[in-house]
Amino acid sequence: EGLIEFYDSFKDMFEFFCKNTTIHGTIRLVCSGSNKMKTAFWTLLLLASFGMLYWQFALMFSQYWAYPVVLTMSMHSEPKIFPAITICNLDPYRFDLVSEHLVQLDRMAERSVTFLYGINTSASLFHVNEKSIHMRDPPSTGNHSRSNFKLSQNFSLLRTTELNNRTGKRQSLVGFRLCNATGGNCFYKTYSSGMDAILEWYRFHYMNIMSQQPVIINISDHEEKIEDMVYSCQYDGEPCRPSDYVHFHHPVFGSCYTFNSKGTDSFWTATKPGITYGLSLILRAEQKDHIPLLSTVAGVKVMIHNHNQTPFLEHEGFDIRPGIATTIGIQQDKVNRLGGNYGKCTKDGSDVNVKLLYNSYTLQACLHSCFQHIMVQKCGCGYYYYPLPPGAQYCDYNKQPAWGHCFYQLYSRLRNHHLNCFDQCPKPCRESLYKVSAGTARWPSRKSQDWIRQALRHQNGYNSTSNRLDIAKVTIYYKQLNYQSLNESPLLSDNLLLSSMGSQWSLWFGSSVLSVVEMLELLIDTLVLSLLFCYQRFRSK
Numbered sequence: 001e002g003l004i005e006f007y008d009s010f011k012d013m014f015e016f017f018c019k020n021t022t023i024h025g026t027i028r029l030v031c032s033g034s035n036k037m038k039t040a041f042w043t044l045l046l047l048a049s050f051g052m053l054y055w056q057f058a059l060m061f062s063q064y065w066a067y068p069v070v071l072t073m074s075m076h077s078e079p080k081i082f083p084a085i086t087i088c089n090l091d092p093y094r095f096d097l098v099s100e101h102l103v104q105l106d107r108m109a110e111r112s113v114t115f116l117y118g119i120n121t122s123a124s125l126f127h128v129n130e131k132s133i134h135m136r137d138p139p140s141t142g143n144h145s146r147s148n149f150k151l152s153q154n155f156s157l158l159r160t161t162e163l164n165n166r167t168g169k170r171q172s173l174v175g176f177r178l179c180n181a182t183g184g185n186c187f188y189k190t191y192s193s194g195m196d197a198i199l200e201w202y203r204f205h206y207m208n209i210m211s212q213q214p215v216i217i218n219i220s221d222h223e224e225k226i227e228d229m230v231y232s233c234q235y236d237g238e239p240c241r242p243s244d245y246v247h248f249h250h251p252v253f254g255s256c257y258t259f260n261s262k263g264t265d266s267f268w269t270a271t272k273p274g275i276t277y278g279l280s281l282i283l284r285a286e287q288k289d290h291i292p293l294l295s296t297v298a299g300v301k302v303m304i305h306n307h308n309q310t311p312f313l314e315h316e317g318f319d320i321r322p323g324i325a326t327t328i329g330i331q332q333d334k335v336n337r338l339g340g341n342y343g344k345c346t347k348d349g350s351d352v353n354v355k356l357l358y359n360s361y362t363l364q365a366c367l368h369s370c371f372q373h374i375m376v377q378k379c380g381c382g383y384y385y386y387p388l389p390p391g392a393q394y395c396d397y398n399k400q401p402a403w404g405h406c407f408y409q410l411y412s413r414l415r416n417h418h419l420n421c422f423d424q425c426p427k428p429c430r431e432s433l434y435k436v437s438a439g440t441a442r443w444p445s446r447k448s449q450d451w452i453r454q455a456l457r458h459q460n461g462y463n464s465t466s467n468r469l470d471i472a473k474v475t476i477y478y479k480q481l482n483y484q485s486l487n488e489s490p491l492l493s494d495n496l497l498l499s500s501m502g503s504q505w506s507l508w509f510g511s512s513v514l515s516v517v518e519m520l521e522l523l524i525d526t527l528v529l530s531l532l533f534c535y536q537r538f539r540s541k
Helices: 010-020 027-031 036-065 096-117 194-211 363-379 403-415 449-460 494-509 513-540
Strands: 069-077 084-089 157-163 170-178 187-191 230-235 245-250 254-259 279-284 300-305 318-320 324-336 430-442 471-478 482-490
Touching (some): 010 513, 084 279, 096 157, 096 194, 157 194, 187 194, 230 254, 318 324, 363 403, 494 513
Parallel strands (some): 324 482
Antiparallel strands (some): 157 170, 245 254
16 A cells, blocks of 8 residues: 555546646646536647657657668878888780790780781781790699690680660671580670770680699799889888888789788888878889780789788779879778668678688678689689689689680679679778879980989899880879778667657657656556456455
8 A cells, every 4th residue: 555556446546647747738637627628629639749749759769770870070180001002014924834825825816806807917916926935844733734725716706796775776796605515505795896805805715724724823933023023112211121012913914012011010100291201113114025915005003902901903903104203192081880780891701601712801802702602603613813712723614615604694693783792792890991193294204214214224224225115103192191080870879869759758748757657657556456446346246
């Protein structure tokens, strides 16, 4: 009896509640008892207020459970480590171990160009000097031998016509024919541009040549020295050290170098913005006995990226033109995503279903790994430009004649988002982005090119008569040390949700949390009184 107050009837309990509660309007239900019109009006008004209140609650909870985010931007200024810089020569290197097959491929390319366009080409068009090719016997590799590989004649370039759905006219296309293992389900890999078709056709054969010799994977015996590509390197006015760069082999560009790959050396701390305090490089960009049909541009590929990140130079980066001094200003942006219920992202890739084939997680690394796993599963071999899963081998049409048919269909599905790789590969929760702006000028100038050539000749053994078209200068620097930080935060946090609910409750009833407790008390009293009445009726029977 000390905890629960007993009433003689539900009417007494309801009158007591209406007279003593802090909810506005309820007392009018009792005071207007003699006027049924007013009682009915205030009853409807209270019920409508309840309805509006819980309708607003439903809207707030539906928005809260949608987990929307708001993007806030903040500015920070502090000394930071210079980003990693990767450079590659845009003239793919012609490896000695496959030079014989590449010469045969160049001859096939000559015949194809003659057949398509009636141009009588020569070996000089493809920069092939057969007398200068020095063949070396590769180490013994078991069943893998240079003589076992033969260029396939089943993928000749052809002209075909196709109806253009937009114009209604037939257009001329160039491409090559691909079929499955049984010789059926054939299709043409075609291009409206003959140049694009020839490049893709050459690239397709090149992958088969490079993938059929496992000894090529160990490229340490064939790497170029950095002095052959970088004539001068300075950072913040100090010369670069041998520990400042690492070498790696790119399947298209050959020898590449990454400066400040780890980002742990205090030597690369950026304390001041400006050109003087950046990285300055003088690079060789000459065109020797390389592979022009694999890359039709001349110069140097440069990519600015995060530390411990694999550079995907075929998709990102920019080209440095020979005979030009290029200055590149960079500004850093940092993006922090919430993840969890607020969006799909990963911290380090450990929670992703795709087994990474690269050292660190990026969206591009995950997509490449996902595609390579599907490629090995569906086609029985791996794509030469991506790393291999354990136990797999690269595709070679001498062993898998139909791998091209399988690859191009899978790659088309990937581009059209029909593979589930984009669903399995979320963005990183934290990543740094670099915005760049570039300026160019003629370098060296006509009046200074003679003494610059003399200085390079004495210091680096530089020897050229190509009128400055084989060297380039690039300077990369921070425009500002301040950076933008873009952070996701919940649009409706728990505190904001409670605050909004309290505002709605006050708007419709002018009450507080204690009023909610009073309503709970009313419900408990109603339940207890109902049980007591049921008990009394049971005893009386």
